[in-house]
Amino acid sequence: MTASAPGTRTLNPARLTRIGAVLAIGVVTPLLFPAYQSQATELLLFIVFALAWDLVGGQMGYTSFGNVLFVGVGMYVAAIVQVGLYYDVGLYNEAKGGGTQFVFDTSQFLIGLGLGLIAAAVAAGLTAFLLGPLVLGIRGHYFAICTLGLGIAAGQLAAGIPWIGGGSGMLTPNPPASLGDVGLLLYYLALSLALACTATFAWLLSTRFGLVLNAIRDDEDKAEAMGLPTRRAKIAAWVIAAAFLGVAGALYGNQVRFIDPTETAFAGATIGVWMILMALLGGKGTLLGPIVGAILFQITKELFWTYLLGWQRVALGVLIIVVAVFFPEGIVGYARARSRRSEETP
Amino acid sequence: MIGNLLILYQAPALGVQLLIDGILIGAVFALAAYGMALVWGVTNIINVAQGEFVMLGGFVAVFCAEHGLPLLLAVPIAAAVLYALGWALFRLVIVHLIGRDMFISVLATFGIAIVLQQVMARLFGAGDRIVDSGLASWFLFDGLVGIAQVKVLVFACCLVLGAGLTVFLQRSRAGQAIRAVAQEPRAAAVLGIETDKVYGLTFALNAAICGAAGALAAMAYPIHPYGGLSYTIRSFMIVVVAGLGNLAGVVWAAAGLGVAESFAGFVLGPQYQIAFVFGLLVVVLVLRNRMLRRQRQYLR
Numbered sequence: 180m181t182a183s184a185p186g187t188r189t190l191n192p193a194r195l196t197r198i199g200a201v202l203a204i205g206v207v208t209p210l211l212f213p214a215y216q217s218q219a220t221e222l223l224l225f226i227v228f229a230l231a232w233d234l235v236g237g238q239m240g241y242t243s244f245g246n247v248l249f250v251g252v253g254m255y256v257a258a259i260v261q262v263g264l265y266y267d268v269g270l271y272n273e274a275k276g277g278g279t280q281f282v283f284d285t286s287q288f289l290i291g292l293g294l295g296l297i298a299a300a301v302a303a304g305l306t307a308f309l310l311g312p313l314v315l316g317i318r319g320h321y322f323a324i325c326t327l328g329l330g331i332a333a334g335q336l337a338a339g340i341p342w343i344g345g346g347s348g349m350l351t352p353n354p355p356a357s358l359g360d361v362g363l364l365l366y367y368l369a370l371s372l373a374l375a376c377t378a379t380f381a382w383l384l385s386t387r388f389g390l391v392l393n394a395i396r397d398d399e400d401k402a403e404a405m406g407l408p409t410r411r412a413k414i415a416a417w418v419i420a421a422a423f424l425g426v427a428g429a430l431y432g433n434q435v436r437f438i439d440p441t442e443t444a445f446a447g448a449t450i451g452v453w454m455i456l457m458a459l460l461g462g463k464g465t466l467l468g469p470i471v472g473a474i475l476f477q478i479t480k481e482l483f484w485t486y487l488l489g490w491q492r493v494a495l496g497v498l499i500i501v502v503a504v505f506f507p508e509g510i511v512g513y514a515r516a517r518s519r520r521s522e523e524t525p
Numbered sequence: 526m527i528g529n530l531l532i533l534y535q536a537p538a539l540g541v542q543l544l545i546d547g548i549l550i551g552a553v554f555a556l557a558a559y560g561m562a563l564v565w566g567v568t569n570i571i572n573v574a575q576g577e578f579v580m581l582g583g584f585v586a587v588f589c590a591e592h593g594l595p596l597l598l599a600v601p602i603a604a605a606v607l608y609a610l611g612w613a614l615f616r617l618v619i620v621h622l623i624g625r626d627m628f629i630s631v632l633a634t635f636g637i638a639i640v641l642q643q644v645m646a647r648l649f650g651a652g653d654r655i656v657d658s659g660l661a662s663w664f665l666f667d668g669l670v671g672i673a674q675v676k677v678l679v680f681a682c683c684l685v686l687g688a689g690l691t692v693f694l695q696r697s698r699a700g701q702a703i704r705a706v707a708q709e710p711r712a713a714a715v716l717g718i719e720t721d722k723v724y725g726l727t728f729a730l731n732a733a734i735c736g737a738a739g740a741l742a743a744m745a746y747p748i749h750p751y752g753g754l755s756y757t758i759r760s761f762m763i764v765v766v767a768g769l770g771n772l773a774g775v776v777w778a779a780a781g782l783g784v785a786e787s788f789a790g791f792v793l794g795p796q797y798q799i800a801f802v803f804g805l806l807v808v809v810l811v812l813r814n815r816m817l818r819r820q821r822q823y824l825r
């Protein structure tokens with residue numbers, strides 16, 4: 180069992196200090212390093228991606244390769260709500276957004292964004308809720324390939340619908356100039372989301388629900404035989420992860436400002452596999468692991484993009500292979516195994 | 526969509542055309558799926574880079590055609606190149622995956638696929654390519670149904686390769702060793718078969734099969750550096766439907782998939798053809814799960 184031990188987690192002073200320090204770092208980072216603001220936002224969203232993947236893939240043992248499905252659903256639904264509240268979505272996409280025709284004033288933009296994020300969570304959660312009973316009975320590699328298919332099918336379908344821009348994609352609304360730096364707003368939204376995600380998962384994993392998820396991972400048939408509500412727990416975990424993925428996807432779409440159906444929204448070969456890599460690199464099945472993994476991955480990715488431009492996917496592919504083959508327990512897993520060994524042999 | 530169905534109803538010749546096209550491309554799918562079943566059965570690894578091997582074989586054929594080599598000579602060259610690549614990949618990566626968690630092998634071979642995609646895009650450009658065969662078409666039913674001769678050639682070559690492979694697995698010592706390891710690796714090892722070598726041979730052989738299939742496919746169907754995943758998914762689907770080690774089933778499932786895809790591409794529109802393949806995969810897996818569940822027994 181590599182799961183974090185459940186039980187009473189009190190807010191002792193040391194813990195409060197740590198939380199305070201993380202909060203302070205999060206709040207001041209964009210103010211101190213404005214040049215890295217967009218990378219920092221991306222990192223926070225990656226943390227959510229990795230955590231959400233790990234809840235189902237690491238804690239529950241259902242290794243999904245198609246979580247981009249929820250990212251993409253959230254991204255599109257948020258953009259559709261943001262535009263659709265004030266304009267006709269079909270016309271907006273026909274005109275490729277922007278221009279003088281489709282202007283959003285401050286309140287329109289903010290209300291749109293707020294409602295869009297809520298709609299993204301609901302839509303992604305609902306997608307998971309509807310698909311869950313169908314696909315969560317599939318196990319092991321069949322589940323992995325099935326979800327891979329789901330993510331790509333969704334991208335291909337989205338690329339065929341002209342109403343949402345078809346294959347040429349959709350632009351998110353232009354933020355009004357009066358709003359100032361929207362990047363900063365998105366950063367703080369992403370920060371809140373990452374904190375909310377971490378806190379929610381920490382709480383979930385400290386409850387009985389977390390134990391049920393781990394039991395499913397360790398031996399689903401036994402868990403079922405012991406009378407645990409495996410079916411409900413699996414669907415619940417998937418829906419929760421999907422809702423977070425949806426909101427993160429919505430913010431990601433607003434961050435990059437352009438939604439390509441197969442390259443940004445349902446990008447199985449990039450974001451879809453990156454979130455697995457992040458969780459694995461940091462330590463699958465731990466709460467801290469995906470966060471550590473996301474930070475390391477974001478740095479590595481930026482370095483690859485800067486110094487290996489044109490070969491960055493090759494470099495990332497090699498990284499995936501190396502981590503999967505030689506370092507599957509991840510950093511946190513490795514550290515825990517080491518400390519356990521040193522405890523056993525003093 | 527309904528309009529297309531009406532057209533199909535009013536012009537049955539069109540249906541014949543789609544049927545023939547589907548069966549013809551089914552042979553390529555069958556070859557790739559056969560390779561996947563071989564690796565899956567022997568090493569218990571699902572090779573997600575299967576489609577990339579097919580695409581790479583196609584690009585080798587494109588390269589050969591550009592350098593003026595005869596059309597069919599590209600097939601053994603592609604097979605040889607891919608055999609070498611398969612062997613190298615086995616030594617570097619796959620050997621570490623044997624006996625490991627299935628998730629790790631799916632992820633690692635996915636990594637291989639991502640690497641190969643960009644390497645192909647860098648070497649051959651990120652566009653659709655096809656080898657110009659210079660062959661004409663036959664026409665039936667007063668020209669209503671056209672059959673490209675090159676597709677028939679590809680179909681025939683795939684059948685010959687598949688038959689050759691079967692004979693190899695049945696008759697040769699190496700083929701028997703592969704089958705022995707697939708059945709019971711420990712017993713095979715006790716009897717003096719070097720299982721590691723057999724695993725390597727199987728993986729390299731699979732790469733060679735895919736290379737040949739890709740070189741053939743490139744003569745009739747466009748290939749793309751990022752187009753491999755759909756071949757992987759098709760192979761996986763065919764193997765799931767047919768079951769491991771069921772060659773006849775693979776052939777039938779592949780022909781069925783080819784026909785289904787060909788009709789879906791016409792009825793839904795070509796832009797939804799890939800979506801159809803991936804959607805069908807989900808449907809197949811969900812149905813398979815339903816059928817398995819019915820067999821499960823409960824103690825009450």
